Amino acid sequence: MTPTTENALATPVGITLERYIKRKQSEFAYATGELSQLLRDLALAGKIVNREVNRAGLSRITGAMGEKNVQGEHQQRLDVEANIRFVRALTNGGEACAVLSEEDEHIIQTGNVFGKYVVAIDPLDGSSNIDVNVSIGTIFSIYRRVSRVGGPARQEDFLQGGRAQVAAGYILYGSSTMLVYTTGHGVAGFTYENSLGEFFLSHPDIKIPRQGPVFSCNEGNWFDYPEFVRTFLMTCKERRLTARYVGSLVADYHRNLFTGGIYLYPPTTDKPTGKLRLLYEGYPLAFIIEQAGGMAVTGADVVLDVQPTTDLHQRAPLFVGSAELVVELQAVAAQ
Ligand SMILES: O=P(O)(O)OC[C@H]1O[C@](O)(COP(=O)(O)O)[C@@H](O)[C@@H]1O
Numbered sequence: 001m002t003p004t005t006e007n008a009l010a011t012p013v014g015i016t017l018e019r020y021i022k023r024k025q026s027e028f029a030y031a032t033g034e035l036s037q038l039l040r041d042l043a044l045a046g047k048i049v050n051r052e053v054n055r056a057g058l059s060r061i062t063g064a065m066g067e068k069n070v071q072g073e074h075q076q077r078l079d080v081e082a083n084i085r086f087v088r089a090l091t092n093g094g095e096a097c098a099v100l101s102e103e104d105e106h107i108i109q110t111g112n113v114f115g116k117y118v119v120a121i122d123p124l125d126g127s128s129n130i131d132v133n134v135s136i137g138t139i140f141s142i143y144r145r146v147s148r149v150g151g152p153a154r155q156e157d158f159l160q161g162g163r164a165q166v167a168a169g170y171i172l173y174g175s176s177t178m179l180v181y182t183t184g185h186g187v188a189g190f191t192y193e194n195s196l197g198e199f200f201l202s203h204p205d206i207k208i209p210r211q212g213p214v215f216s217c218n219e220g221n222w223f224d225y226p227e228f229v230r231t232f233l234m235t236c237k238e239r240r241l242t243a244r245y246v247g248s249l250v251a252d253y254h255r256n257l258f259t260g261g262i263y264l265y266p267p268t269t270d271k272p273t274g275k276l277r278l279l280y281e282g283y284p285l286a287f288i289i290e291q292a293g294g295m296a297v298t299g300a301d302v303v304l305d306v307q308p309t310t311d312l313h314q315r316a317p318l319f320v321g322s323a324e325l326v327v328e329l330q331a332v333a334a335q
Pocket residue numbers: 073102122124125126127128218247248249250275
């Protein structure tokens with residue numbers, strides 16, 4: 001046997017996402033497997049979107065659509081493509097009765113009236129980075145429906161508040177593609193093996209360092225930030241923290257999750273509630289960060305405790321990351 005073969009045989013068979021989901025499901029006596037199936041559907045759509053992202057420069061799916069979405073923001077072709085892929089996977093999967101997407105004003109009824117779950121999703125996060133081959137992502141949040149099974153989903157299914165999420169996750173289409181998710185029992189990360197077409201468990205129990213060397217925000221908005229944000233950022237600079245900002249929330253969040261740090265999207269003069277969407281950006285990333293030992297706040301309030309209004313696409317400021325940095329920010333805000 002050559003040393004290489006020996007090494008290969010000595011390496012344990014990796015745990016695929018499929019096996020991991022099955023194992024987790026068997027830990028819950030009353031689990032029916034529906035949530036597991038939903039996670040598989042999201043992973044499947046993620047693989048398809050990953051393929052589209054990889055060849056975006058070669059295909060005709062880059063560039064602007066010339067349309068604006070419900071947020072009044074310019075849609076990119078990949079925004080639309082990713083939206084179609086995720087909605088289709090969730091529709092075909094059968095477990096989600098409805099989807100709330102950044103790209104659609106109204107709730108999308110999948111027709112699966114007996115589906116017990118609803119999914120809020122940002123199908124393609126970091127739109128401005130699509131055409132320049134910089135990391136982008138997908139963010140999702142899952143609730144058990146509260147409306148009557150057998151009928152259409154209703155607004156209140158999506159407006160249960162962050163603490164009612166049963167699962168949340170994101171996919172990062174980066175130098176490698178990763179799926180990171182939580183069902184409220186810690187955070188697990190899976191790396192996509194392109195040639196095998198499988199996600200493998202690579203980061204079993206992700207914890208964010210309590211402190212960190214990084215702050216991430218769009219400093220171009222400096223003069224539009226509230227005073228407390230500028231004061232906090234000055235303290236970051238005085239302590240020689242490193243500035244890192246990709247401009248794709250998933251990428252910035254993911255880096256800070258591993259290195260430790262804080263991501264800020266504060267209110268600005270023209271966006272007094274910030275830019276990010278509570279239901280499919282703020283809540284899911286807050287759920288994951290709390291499970292990883294970090295914190296997410298909107299300023300004074302903890303993101304997961306924010307009561308949603310009736311606006312499905314409502315925005316909220318987001319300060320998220322290492323617990324000690326977020327606490328420091330809150331202390332400055334309270335002064
Ligand atoms: O360009 P800005 O103002 O810094 O905003 C960047 C933020 O906007 C977003 O692109 C918004 O997400 P979408 O691309 O899904 O609309 C975040 O990913 C990112 O953190």
